[in-house]
Amino acid sequence: MRLDKQKPAGPSLAPGVVGTVPVGAAVLRSPSGEVVLRGGARQVLGRSHPDAGPDHIAIPGAGPRINRRQASVQVDGDHIEVSREPGDSNPVSVGGVALAPGQAVREKLPVEIVLSGGEMKLSVSRA
16 A cells, blocks of 8 residues: 555544644544543643634534533543533533533543533543
8 A cells, every 4th residue: 555545543633633642642532523632731622712722622513502611621541530611611511420610520531521411422532
């Protein structure tokens, strides 16, 4: 097989960018695509917006019912900590358990995260 015709293995580092997955990373999958979550780094999940910082992960396919900053996540080995953003953020549930604003939960991977009362279902697993 020609090298220029090979399909990339594994998930992309960002929507539309193909590369290798860093050690300790996890993959967040939405109905519209997937992104890599860096291991050991707190990252904010939400819809894409122009003022997003370097720690922001734009969820593929997230629409207006998903907050710009809805939850934060941190992958640590085989676990993930998920926190619902404080204030008026839309609902977040992890593994079927609803989180209160500002509440965090630590779960073993893989895990399902549901945003905005079922508007978007995400899965996170080891890369």
